[in-house]
Amino acid sequence: MKRPLCFLTLLTSLLCACGPGSAPGVPVTPGSADTVPPAVRLNVGEGVVKTSGAVPLRAEASDNVGVVSVAFYDGERLLGTDREAPFEATVSYAASDNGAHTLRAVATDAAGNRSEARATLTVAIAGAGATDTQLPTVRLSATPQTLTAPGPVDLTATASDDTGVTGVTFYRGETRLGEDTAAPYTFRDDLTAVGAGAWVYRAVASDAAGNAAEATTTVTVAGQPTAPQGAEVAVLRNSPTSYTVTVRPVPGFPVSRVEVYDNGRLVATDDQAPYSADLTYTAADNGPRTLLVKVFDGRGGVAEVTRTLNVDVVATGDAPPTVSLAPDALTVTREEPVTLTANAQDDRGIDRVEFLLDGERVGVSREAPYAVSLSFGAAQGGTRVLTARAYDAAGQTAEARTTLTVAIDAGDFVDRATPIQIGQSIDGVIAGSPRDIDIYRFTGTADDRLRLSVGGQGGPFPNSTLDPYVQVLLPDGKTVFEQDDDSGPGYDAELLFNLPQEGTYYIVVTSFRILDDPRATDDRPTNLYRLSLSRR
Template sequence: MKAHRSLSLALLTGLLLSACGTGGTPKDTQAPQVALTVAPTSLTAAGQATFTATATDNVGVTAVEFYDGDKLIATDKEAPFTVSQNYAAADNGAHTIKAVAVDAAGNRGSASGTLTVNIQTAPSGDTEKPQVSLTVTPAELTANGTATFKATATDNVGVKSVAFYDGDQLLDTDTEAPYEYSQNYSAADNGTHTIRAVAVDAAGNQGEAAGTFTVKIQTTPGQDVEKPQVSLTATPQTLTAAGSVKLVATASDNVGVTKVTFYRGDTKIGEDTSAPYEATDNLTAANNGTVTYRAVAMDAAGNSATTTTTVTVNVPVTPPPADTTKPKVKVTAQPAQLLLPGQVTFTADVTDDRGVVRVDFYDNGRLVLADTAAPYAVSRTYGYADNGQHIITVRAYDQQGNMGETSLTFTVAIGEADALEPNDSIATPVSLNIGTPLQGTVFGQDRDFDYFKFDAEAGDMLKLTVKSVSVNPASTLDPYVMILMPDGKTVLEKDDDSGTGMESEIRFNVPQTGTYYVVVTSFDIHDEPDASDNKATNTYQIALTRR
């Protein structure tokens, strides 16, 4: 009975435990939420990138893992979750940075960002040192004053910087030619000074030149010739966002410091005449790299002492705003219209806020030139077959692909060679048949008269029409026509503009059977004895019809 009772108790205990397990706390399956910041997003000089993750979870985040690609960089178990990583030219390329947040239940949430490393490197195997020469002016100082040091530096790849030293003391670092520095000296500096100019290239190769000059300033008994003592600190020493740097100099002197002057390179940024000696400088991405600051302490006797410190600037470069501005385009034609076979030059005047890379010229939709250098122009030769309107379209493109466009309408109105010539006298008329129009031109001489003839019988009811058919819509031809009797002298009819617009139209009945003559010219020639109207656009059509 005891064994049976014991078995029942065990079974009951198991059932109770099972029931408790079923009704416990639900399992956590919710992944953390993560956001990632990469600063800077691009590196153009060797330095650090900082990755910062903001992570939250319904229960709690236990750690954030940072990865560069598939490589674990670090694990941070306490907020703020951040890690910094050094990059050099060997890391050039795009890096996918990932932050993975983990909670107590093992749920994982992630966020990604991109870091671009594009650090210029010297050519492989560059071991050639820069070549340096140094000029020190003057060779000797006999009174308080300034000595100037000028270096000329060249390199097979390129000079990165030139540093000037007085002995072992760094005076200044210059990153742009001309490489030059000036330093004040007083009696406290009496003696021989060895000035060195050290040039460095991108591969770290160093070339050096040295020169000496002498400070020989006479002193009087009791004259203060002791230099101040000075040190300099900069805060922060590394700048990863645009901001300010605070410079603090500690200066002392046996008599007293009158002022401390602060410089960034050769640029004076401040001066302080009382302790604490301080100045502030603002830096941006334009200062990326190593910035050298100088503090020059001076006493009442003109004695000065210089010290330097450096700040590393690695501020993300903010890309310029997206360029959405189209180039502005104007186009002109010279000549403005073509009346004779020849060449026309189309010139485009193009401006853009970033720069033009290409200008395309189209003639009636057909590309005739893609011009990549100013002045943007194209010359085209036209003949009679090209008569008509030509739409010249110019499309200008900038570096971002923005396109600006303009068009002009150009007219080719070349007069066709008059196939009816010579018909300039009654002795050489061209036959005009009823129902067959002919085309001629009042052109080729200052005062052109064209002669025609036709045969008709007495009583024929006819109509003679002469109208301008120039392809040039701006043609000024106003035809004038006369019908002469068979004697070639007597005017039967004459007309200027009885037809539509300025057309000449004569309706007449033939008075007698015979050969009649027609004379065509322009009204200008008819109206003024000395006038000329010699234009290739003076094209007309003459037609004789029955009515």
């Protein structure tokens, strides 16, 4: 619910009249020559402005005799002069001012000595009816690119954006190494502990609107890789048209993802154990095939294994199979197994039916009835697409699709909070009990810069009846750290915040009607929302 906000601001100014060449309360000895300039520091807050209005500036200045004044500038434009501590000024920006601004604080002492401090302020204000969708540009280099023995590597990223880059985050594989918020964007990594191999580094540049772009580079360390070489790769022949690639990790050697390339073309990716990929061929694919299997260990290490096979499929005039799915649409509201059945037929027989959820294989059935059983939790909320792909003995295929809407109520207690990852979105519903709340948990590190939004009518659910309210709780699960009702589009909620410490935080989502009135209830099944948590 939108409410008018009333703010009362009390501004008190203390003015002191001083004689020429003297600071308030500071004696000046006749004939003395003060040549020591003042010391000054400038504070511009977070360094990013996203909304129109006044931005407070503060300078800390000191001198061996005394500071007479501090003048504040945006470039060469004088913003104001303050003659008494605390030295402060304000500056206002609009969308037309978007870009990087160099702010200056010039401190002057009683003898006329001056010194200056500078800070960069990035203005990224969305104009009327417009949003920033321009991605940053980023390049990444590593020095050295090749090492004869494990050791340190210096990473350097160059990044730019139309409204300003807020930071660059460095990764080795999927491992987050650190973040640099000011150019030049650099990080030093040490490969001594991880050893020989090919290590993939990533630099992810973000702007004030949350847009992100990525660049990669590979560093090679000579020697025998220690991981993920501990994986056994096999290619199984199921039929003349069907093969299965399996990757089995050896205990003690981690595997995070497997990619399979067929004659240089990426044909399958699997990031969940057991790691496998099914390959199907027709007579048009006959001949020798080279399979390249890339095994990733999640720390930046990549191992490559090559296998060869010879495809020999007899061409026929066989008709392709037919397949259908039941039910043709389904809404999942409880954490209970859901069974979907495919009706597949072919005049010469069905070889198998594969089931894919959002493009990822989740099951294979080789005998009728062709079925798959799936389980969902609140963290998997949203619209999901299930595909049944039927294969006949000649390798011909047919597909059928159905839509699953997952809207499972999240936990109502901290100890049963639904996990959410930074960078993830979850669909939910405030329903199931008269005064329902949904609680999520996530883990972050100190100074993580996050954006949290709860969208209903102004987001993906234009017919939603929910006016969302959101709170962020500290790791104690009790203390409210941040809260919001209507900072997003329409009645939607949005928060921008930095984490004060490392730990597990909790997100509480409910209806504003419930929060505003202790006697009110709101459990309409149309109280749909999408919770999104991302870095900014």
